[in-house]
Amino acid sequence: MFVDRAKIYVKAGDGGNGVVAFRREKYVPRGGPSGGDGGKGGDVVLMVDSNLSTLQDFKYRAHYKAQRGQNGQGSNKIGKSGEDLVIKVPPGTVVKDAETGEILADLVKPGQTFIAARGGRGGRGNARFVSPVNQAPDFAEKGEPGEERWILLELKLLADVGLIGFPNAGKSTLLSRMTAARPKIADYPFTTLTPNLGVVDMGPTGRSFVVADIPGLIEGAHEGLGLGHEFLRHVERTRVLVHIIDAAGLENDPVEGFYIINRELAAFSEKLAQKPQIVAANKMDLPQARENLDRIKSQLEPRGYEVVPISAATGEGVKELIYKIIQYLDKVGDAALETVEVKKYTIKEEDEIRVERVGDVFQVKGKVIERLVVMTDLDNESAVKRLQQAFKRMGIDELLKEKGIKEGDTVRIGNAEFYYTE
Known part of the structure; x- marks a missing residue:
């Protein structure tokens, strides 16, 4: 799992x-x-x-x-x-x-x-x-x-290339063609419910890169529809996207479907929409796909998208697609890796001491004072006397007076309670 x-x-x-x-x-x-x-x-x-x-x-x-x-x-x-x-x-x-x-x-x-x-x-x-x-x-x-x-x-998966597209576009089949990965494949939507990873290895002298098959996106994915948030998160780290479209248009128009997916990427993250994309026009083994290819190219290539005709089922054009991916990876280099924020965030410590009045209780807050109280043995008279001196030194008495505290009022610091006396 x-x-x-x-x-x-x-x-x-x-x-x-x-x-x-x-x-x-x-x-x-x-x-x-x-x-x-x-x-x-x-x-x-x-x-x-x-x-x-x-x-x-x-x-x-x-x-x-x-x-x-x-x-x-x-x-x-x-x-x-x-x-x-x-x-x-x-x-x-x-x-x-x-x-x-x-x-x-x-x-x-x-x-x-x-x-x-x-x-x-x-x-x-x-x-x-x-x-x-x-x-x-x-x-x-x-x-x-x-x-x-x-x-x-x-x-968030660490992969060089992300395969995106509608369910049933042929992403899992293409992954199995390109790599040794064996994803579950069947002819119904959402066969892939989890991302699959595969490595394309071009041999001892060739290049290798990691490919992630991102489960099929649908319209409304950026709002979480069809587990959209769960899937889009994994695309964020990839350097190049391969957008697989069903060129045969068996379930939706291939060009219209292409723009629907890109709108989802942009709605989720502007950086995603700006990632380099190669368009893999799949299902070229079907006559409808060949008929649509010229229209797909004429509408997408003028906008800067390279279209590579393939058939994931027969393997046609897959090798050409791999070489095209390598060209894109070389061109992008490590520039796209800026989305991976290799940072360490320290846990912030609130040092400011503040007093809040809740009903008849005066709540003193602040990491330093709360830590001082919890480390004090309140059953030991000498330890309590030292704590009182610390209160005075830190100006807590003055803060309590500003809030209108009176003799006998309750002061709470963390889980400890005290009665106020002059």
Whole structure:
């Protein structure tokens, strides 16, 4: 089964907790704090594996969680970091945030990686909080929670040439003629429900290129009709399009059908409509196709489209079409590959602290302050006192006063709630 879309949940490992410890050694009467830091949580990493061609594995598993860091120990021992979780994906995988639809990464090269969720840092042990004022701190930080999110994986095939056209135009038959691919072929619409890939190999001294048979498009494909969105996505990466038309006009007029498909390409993406196209006038083994050939050429060639007569059924003209494709690929070179955005998008961190009033509750938001609260042991009086000092230093008290907070009102930061006092 060809699976080209998946939604998965990724959770990086939490950081290990720092510990409170003091040296208790013989002949060291006044041993100082010796609590070690917790280890970092493991990242969730997506990595391109050229041996994969679909997102099939994600159909059976949707949740992925990396290892958490170990807690620190006494004698200033740091906890072991959690192992990264590496998830393998096929070349051509686009990673999106499931909630916002924002593109996070476009993974095309074998071995390319993207950190989908970062592990939390380990909490600091009490030895890290020694100061001239406080030489025996009795608190430590908890580990930072690892990032978690739902992401969408979309596969866009990496092929040099895309075969497009109406259902039953003969794309799958042509693919089987050009390559060793053996797609399912039958005489009814939508026989091909998934893209098929094949490699045209011209021998040891010749050229080779990858061809994708894109399932038949129909009018309204850009709006999703006939699984249009699912199919059009795979055309985006191709460098040259071979537009196969039923020259015999058995189901629709070949010239009219040609323009219908091109309007769908343009409606989906302007870049698609601008890709170089070779017109393969198929079914030349039928007399109707030969009769229509001159009309097809006279209407399309003046507009800059080269028409190559072929018969996918008998093999007539297929070799000429392959040489024409090679000419186009040489002419285009790597210029068309600009549609493949080999970028890495980092997960944005909102640092701005803001206060929103929801009824009688004052909600304080901001990654930095939320992280500080979650890493504080709220059962430890010294740790809470340090947190209050941080609130003051970061100007949160002033922001709350601006919103009209009063003595005894509730302040919520993340999942923690506090009562406001002057």
